[in-house]
């Protein structure tokens with residue numbers, strides 16, 4: 165329900181609940197005390213498109229360098245991402261990591277890392293995910309080039325890689 | 331079992347039961363997941379989309395999730411069925427339209443407690459819907475579905491960013507919690523701004539009945555989280571259960587009590603006029619129906635109207651929508667004919683001539 169600030173009698177506008185070693189730790193602060201603790205970037209969350217536009221304006225001096233930036237795996241360029249707000253593949257997160265980090269931080273209340281559920285299997289091995297992605301791209305290329313021998317080989321490799329324990 | 335069979339019932343989230351159901355219509359949790367090793371949907375070739383679809387179908391329909399699941403190939407479904415699924419909140423508008431003939435589908439539990447969209451913006455968008463305020467129950471169910479699918483599907487995940495999604499606004503937990511609230515008194519007293527302010531303070535979004543960009547038809551508001559990175563699923567749920575939802579419920583209840591205390595005549599006038607119009611109108615549009623049903627619902631919840639029950643009203647919210655109306659009357663109609671049929675159907679359901 166409604167909380168008062170932990171440090172004064174003002175109504176709390178900053179709320180956080182953390183689970184640390186199974187212990188629930190709650191924190192409720194008024195605007196002033198939260199700001200004092202450096203906790204609240206108080207501006208309302210802007211949609212990602214808006215953030216992107218701002219970001220681009222901010223870095224307009226680097227436009228030349230930005231344009232070249234592309235994901236090795238799917239070919240998505242940073243400009244394309246900026247236009248549609250959609251990334252092309254999981255590898256894009258690595259390719260654009262430096263550019264995405266400040267954007268995500270602003271879009272997600274200052275967060276820089278994932279906290280929460282971890283998949284039991286996939287979480288164990290990111291390298292395997294990368295390898296699969298690369299092989300699937302090669303497979304698509306082989307099929308397009310009608311190199312069926314190569315395609316068959318890749319299919320076997322993909323199957324083997326998927327079946328391997330993590 | 332097919333899509334049309336769904337219209338026979340109101341669906342789980344309109345049952346009108348569950349905790350705080352006088353104000354909270356439904357609790358919904360959605361998870362975004364992508365298969366590792368594939369490009370995201372927007373970058374995938376037709377072949378790859380088909381492969382993703384087949385894999386997902388294999389796992390979803392394997393019987394390990396639930397016995398009775400309907401698989402709808404949206405590419406082959408007709409327009410009316412697709413619209414019907416949108417009206418029931420089982421697929422998004424975007425998924426209904428789906429960029430031409432792109433391979434895409436939805437799997438729906440026969441009791442409609444969950445639905446899984448395949449090849450929407452992400453490979454998988456799974457949601458659980460519950461009536462009333464049941465977020466913890468909804469989370470347990472969706473997390474279980476996630477676990478079962480994850481046993482045999484590799485989800486794209488990185489230790490820094492969490493579950494990887496096509497749009498980085500969903501990265502991290504990939505969780506979107508939405509609580510649908512009926513707030514007619516705040517609307518009548520002109521205090522709905524309070525809700526927007528409270529939501530803004532806690533980084534939540536307030537949307538209308540049909541989500542993004544839709545009006546708050548029938549005084550129905552969806553409150554949902556926007557932040558998916560850097561907070562655990564538990565923290566996100568707690569934000570709803572311990573802060574925002576109780577706060578808005580309290581605002582709405584205060585507004586209801588204030589209306590009864592200071593403006594009872596006005597309140598009853600609104601309620602009974604709504605009853606008069608709905609039981610006598612000969613031609614009526616959806617928006618007007620939603621707004622009048624909202625007043626009837628308020629009247630029933632405050633014990634000021636007893637000639638109809640909540641379940642019927644909830645059902646009418648749905649049956650008045652265009653695709654539902656055409657399915658239950660079993661004929662396709664133009665807008666003018668629909669307005670007439672809608673008025674007739676409502677009079678009939680409310681026991682009028």
Ligand SMILES: [Zn+2]
Nearest residue numbers: 169172194197
């Ligand atoms: Zn304080």
Ligand SMILES: [Zn+2]
Nearest residue numbers: 235238253256
């Ligand atoms: Zn990429």
